[in-house]
Amino acid sequence: MPAETVSVTGWGRTAPTTARLIRPRTYEEAVAAVRDCGTRGGIPRGLGRAYGDAAQNAGGAVLDMTGLDRIHAIDAADGTVLCDAGVSLHRLMQILLPLGWFVPVTPGTRYVTVGGAIGADIHGKNHHVSGSFSRHVLSLELLTADGGVHTVSPGTPLFDATTGGMGLTGVILTATIRLHPVETSLMSVDTERAADLDDLMARLTATDHRYRYSVAWIDLLARGAATGRAVLTRGDHAPLGALPKAARARRDPLAFRPSQLPAAPAFLPDGLLTRRTVGLFNEVWYRRAPRARAGQLQRISTFFHPLDGVPHWNRIYGRGGFVQYQFVVGYGQEEALRRIVHRISERRCPSFLAVLKRFGDADPGWLSFPAPGWTLALDIPAALPGLDSFLDELDEEVAAAGGRVYLAKDSRMQPDLLAAMYPRLGDFRALREELDPRGVFMSDLARRLTL
Amino acid sequence: MKDAFGLPQSLLILGGTSEIALATARRLIARRTRTVRLAGRPSPRLEQAAEGLRALGADVRTVAFDALDPESHETVLGKVFAEGDIDMVLLAFGILGDQARDEREPVNAVRVAQTNYTGAVSAGLVSARALQTQGHGSLVVLSSVAGERARRSNFIYGSSKAGLDAFAQGLGDALHGTGVHVMVVRPGFVRSRMTAGLDEAPLATTPEAVAAAVEGGLRRRSETVWVPGALRLVMSAMRHVPRAVFRRLPV
Numbered sequence A: 001m002p003a004e005t006v007s008v009t010g011w012g013r014t015a016p017t018t019a020r021l022i023r024p025r026t027y028e029e030a031v032a033a034v035r036d037c038g039t040r041g042g043i044p045r046g047l048g049r050a051y052g053d054a055a056q057n058a059g060g061a062v063l064d065m066t067g068l069d070r071i072h073a074i075d076a077a078d079g080t081v082l083c084d085a086g087v088s089l090h091r092l093m094q095i096l097l098p099l100g101w102f103v104p105v106t107p108g109t110r111y112v113t114v115g116g117a118i119g120a121d122i123h124g125k126n127h128h129v130s131g132s133f134s135r136h137v138l139s140l141e142l143l144t145a146d147g148g149v150h151t152v153s154p155g156t157p158l159f160d161a162t163t164g165g166m167g168l169t170g171v172i173l174t175a176t177i178r179l180h181p182v183e184t185s186l187m188s189v190d191t192e193r194a195a196d197l198d199d200l201m202a203r204l205t206a207t208d209h210r211y212r213y214s215v216a217w218i219d220l221l222a223r224g225a226a227t228g229r230a231v232l233t234r235g236d237h238a239p240l241g242a243l244p245k246a247a248r249a250r251r252d253p254l255a256f257r258p259s260q261l262p263a264a265p266a267f268l269p270d271g272l273l274t275r276r277t278v279g280l281f282n283e284v285w286y287r288r289a290p291r292a293r294a295g296q297l298q299r300i301s302t303f304f305h306p307l308d309g310v311p312h313w314n315r316i317y318g319r320g321g322f323v324q325y326q327f328v329v330g331y332g333q334e335e336a337l338r339r340i341v342h343r344i345s346e347r348r349c350p351s352f353l354a355v356l357k358r359f360g361d362a363d364p365g366w367l368s369f370p371a372p373g374w375t376l377a378l379d380i381p382a383a384l385p386g387l388d389s390f391l392d393e394l395d396e397e398v399a400a401a402g403g404r405v406y407l408a409k410d411s412r413m414q415p416d417l418l419a420a421m422y423p424r425l426g427d428f429r430a431l432r433e434e435l436d437p438r439g440v441f442m443s444d445l446a447r448r449l450t451l
Numbered sequence B: 001m002k003d004a005f006g007l008p009q010s011l012l013i014l015g016g017t018s019e020i021a022l023a024t025a026r027r028l029i030a031r032r033t034r035t036v037r038l039a040g041r042p043s044p045r046l047e048q049a050a051e052g053l054r055a056l057g058a059d060v061r062t063v064a065f066d067a068l069d070p071e072s073h074e075t076v077l078g079k080v081f082a083e084g085d086i087d088m089v090l091l092a093f094g095i096l097g098d099q100a101r102d103e104r105e106p107v108n109a110v111r112v113a114q115t116n117y118t119g120a121v122s123a124g125l126v127s128a129r130a131l132q133t134q135g136h137g138s139l140v141v142l143s144s145v146a147g148e149r150a151r152r153s154n155f156i157y158g159s160s161k162a163g164l165d166a167f168a169q170g171l172g173d174a175l176h177g178t179g180v181h182v183m184v185v186r187p188g189f190v191r192s193r194m195t196a197g198l199d200e201a202p203l204a205t206t207p208e209a210v211a212a213a214v215e216g217g218l219r220r221r222s223e224t225v226w227v228p229g230a231l232r233l234v235m236s237a238m239r240h241v242p243r244a245v246f247r248r249l250p251v
């Protein structure tokens, strides 16, 4: 199998390291790649949408799984799909929507693979209703360190270690996923504005249960009385009856038509995103949103994946790249959330719209991120002076409140706080020790945090 | 591993008692560095240095290393890398020599050259190979403004640093794209053990200031760092001063 030595980063484009990139096209090639990883091990990689160093492995092998991308079987009556782990959610939407099915969970981008979705046990705007991705995985096939392929079912330790296990238990080859039925490819969306953080939390708490999908975009540059002002967008798949009778959409209600703008240029100057430009953007965006509007029809891409409209948008952060910080704190810890939001807005981080959401029940993955509570995610340019110490302080607030930060987004957290944030870390390490005593599966994230 | 800000978790110092290196270590320990290996000639001072860093919470060990014994470098440094990844190597050893005496006693002059240049070539190449195998890491080399243009008053030291500087730049180019980052640091006059008792040059600075500049360079992935920063301009002017004038400059 050809291997190329390349520099690899995550979506945030920080901390590049060099690895041999191998792209298996068959299961046999994947097995061979794992067998030949060498002393610095290997790690599976999907579409590289994890922000930090989860899918990179300095000096070792990175297994690009996007070459294994067959959809094996669709049960259009029951709503399940069996596919390779390298298939993207974008591709699944293209194939499944015309059949009246939707992926059970989608993150803020469609360009993630099924393997990445399970490896990070991703969540979507429907977490409060549907849980994380792993809840909808009926079975998966895992290639482990010994070169064997195992069928892994929910309710087993290996399943719970693998969902959220960041590729460190082995390479997921295929998965069977339960789908969600839809009548149309449009979303029916309610929009409302919240004047400040308390207003926002009150609205989300009072009415989230009415919506399958819910998220709030919060302006962290707003200060004073406007701190935490936000726009809530919540909705569900539009039923057929919701489409206007004369509309084109009626004739082809399940058509999937994402819109796309040209990619961001490869070389952009540093310093495009300053407090001023980002503040202005946030202001315009807040003012533009309707105070309240119900039942607006939106495309799936507009509602779920607005950023996918601009390929390579991560380049706007320039050479230094950026950091995404996402944490969750439990219900009852609203004070901690308020403190953190105030600190961020007082610090004037040039952060584009951040996202606030309420999580529902947790799933059993040992390193799975979501837990019942409030989750906040924000992007910040890595070159912002003092950012590292500031985020360390936030880590401490989060840990003290019994919360955690999301590994799929992390590139810098305080390693000492990991065990407090992920109480099953000990079990995870023990299972890895037993399953993979030579440490065949290894990533920069695992080295940095001793996972 | 380095974090998103380029700051290392593990640090190997070659020249473990160097004041500049120890100031850098203290600074990095205050961030993410938890493992430090101090390579140097065994001495109570080396053990004291280790103790001082342990008190800050780092896991510190000393390793016997002599720049003047290049035959041993492969083995000595190989062992350190075999124990675990090193995110940053700080090449800090060096001697100033005594210009007047070294001119009279060429054998001493040769020691300066061997320590600062050939010793560094050997240790630099060994470290670079290990970092390349790891697929990541920074090699930070303490060069000097003295190497930018050799002066009458210390051209033996200056020429050794000129060699080191050219070597480190070339190595950086050779390693470009391998995941390994080479950073050349050019301090001016630094108030340390090395310069104790000498007359201060203009723009004199401290080990702490050099440490801060090293941290800044890591964050920006710089290839060259001057300390203080103003020296970049001063030295680019110096380069163009005619020989006849330069000879007579009181620096």
Ligand SMILES: Cc1cc2nc3c(=O)[nH]c(=O)nc-3n(C[C@H](O)[C@H](O)[C@H](O)COP(=O)(O)OP(=O)(O)OC[C@H]3O[C@@H](n4cnc5c(N)ncnc54)[C@H](O)[C@@H]3O)c2cc1C
Binding pocket: A011, A043, A044, A045, A046, A047, A048, A049, A050, A051, A054, A055, A065, A085, A086, A106, A107, A108, A109, A111, A112, A113, A114, A115, A116, A117, A119, A120, A121, A122, A123, A124, A125, A165, A166, A167, A168, A170, A171, A172, A173, A307, A408, A409
């Ligand atoms: C714009 C944007 C929005 C996002 N929004 C959300 C969101 O709303 N919710 C959310 O949860 N996440 C979100 N993410 C993060 C993203 O969903 C996860 O990082 C996801 O894991 C990326 O999938 P990937 O295929 O790109 O995997 P990579 O980034 O390539 O890898 C991620 C992890 O999965 C592992 N992995 C990949 N393939 C396999 C495999 N075949 N077998 C085993 N392990 C594997 C890797 O080893 C790595 O640890 C977002 C990311 C972006 C860029």
Ligand SMILES: NC(=O)c1ccc[n+]([C@@H]2O[C@H](COP(=O)([O-])OP(=O)(O)OC[C@H]3O[C@@H](n4cnc5c(N)ncnc54)[C@H](OP(=O)(O)O)[C@@H]3O)[C@@H](O)[C@H]2O)c1
Binding pocket: B014, B015, B016, B017, B018, B019, B020, B021, B040, B041, B043, B045, B065, B066, B067, B068, B091, B092, B093, B094, B095, B096, B115, B142, B143, B144, B145, B186, B187, B188, B189, B190, B191, B192, B193, B194, B195
């Ligand atoms: N101070 C300045 O003004 C200045 C300016 C520009 C550049 N620099 C450079 O910065 C570096 C550090 O200097 P510093 O100011 O921190 O001086 P320092 O405290 O005197 O450090 C010099 C270090 O080199 C070590 N060393 C000397 N010979 C060695 C050998 N044969 N093998 C192993 N180690 C050896 C010394 O170890 P021992 O304890 O065993 O002697 C000491 O650790 C040097 O390379 C220096 O040239 C200094």
